[in-house]
Amino acid sequence: MYTISEKNERVTILLHEIYGVNKYIHHFANRLSQDGMDVVCPDLLGGNVFSYEQQAEAYQYFMTEVGFERAAAEMKDLIQSLQTQYKEVYLVGFSIGATVAWLCSEQEGISGIVGYSGTRIRDYLDITPECRTLLLFARYEASVNVDSMIPALTRKQVEVVRIAGSHGFADVYAPTYTMHSSNRAYALVTEFFAKKSRKIIS
Structure with a gap:
């Protein structure tokens, strides 16, 4: 567990993608901290960190050794613990982490x-978030047709934004990093945090 805490009223659970708690997760956590957010980065891979060249191996490890449902159950316990310490609890996830965050979105009391690029959300479209939800997808997501997901998501009052670039566009260390798109996405995240938290009512 990687934690940056200055005893603020808000905390973000930062959920990594298949590579583990790597340099980019540390980078993003520090950026959130500089913007006044306490940050908790759970390690879903038990200390393993994969390189970008090990994409297939990393994905296989997550699916066989962890899985979405187990990861979500662990995060729900963490959310409940943090809710005793903070007024607002957010989740930010990348790729598999985004799907885990989506699976937690029905948990009571989450602020957002x-x-x-949570492409595996496509397998869990039956979920209706009980909190404000922003999903950012690259314009080119090789593993899913995002356009086919959008109607089901927007019916649930989910905000969906397509960002120029490919999967991994926000990761400053990834080969698909796109600076303009990364900055645009982070501006949307900052705006999301600045909005007053509210529970979604269907």
Whole structure:
């Protein structure tokens, strides 16, 4: 567990993608901290960190050793614990982390979730978030047709934004990093946090 805490009233659970708690997760956590947010980064891979060249191996490890449902159950316990310490609890996830955040979005009392390229959300479209939800997808997501997901998501009052670039556009260390798109996405995240938290009512 990687934590940056200055005893603020708000905390973000930052959920990594298949590579683990790598340099980019530390980078993003520090950026959130500089913007006045306490940050908790759970390690879903038990200390394993994969390189970008190990994409297939990393994905296989997550699916066989962890899985979405187990990860979500662990995060729900963490959310309940943090709710005793903070007024607002957010989740921000990348790829598999975004899908885990989506699976937690029905948890009572969450202030909001943000998901970057959570393409496996396509398997869990039966979920209706009980909090404000922002999903950011690259314009080119090789593993899913995002346009086919959008109607189901927007019916649930989920904000969906397509960002120029490919999967991994926000990661400053990834080969698909796109600076303009990364900055645009983070501006949307900052705006999301600045809005007053509210429970979604269907």
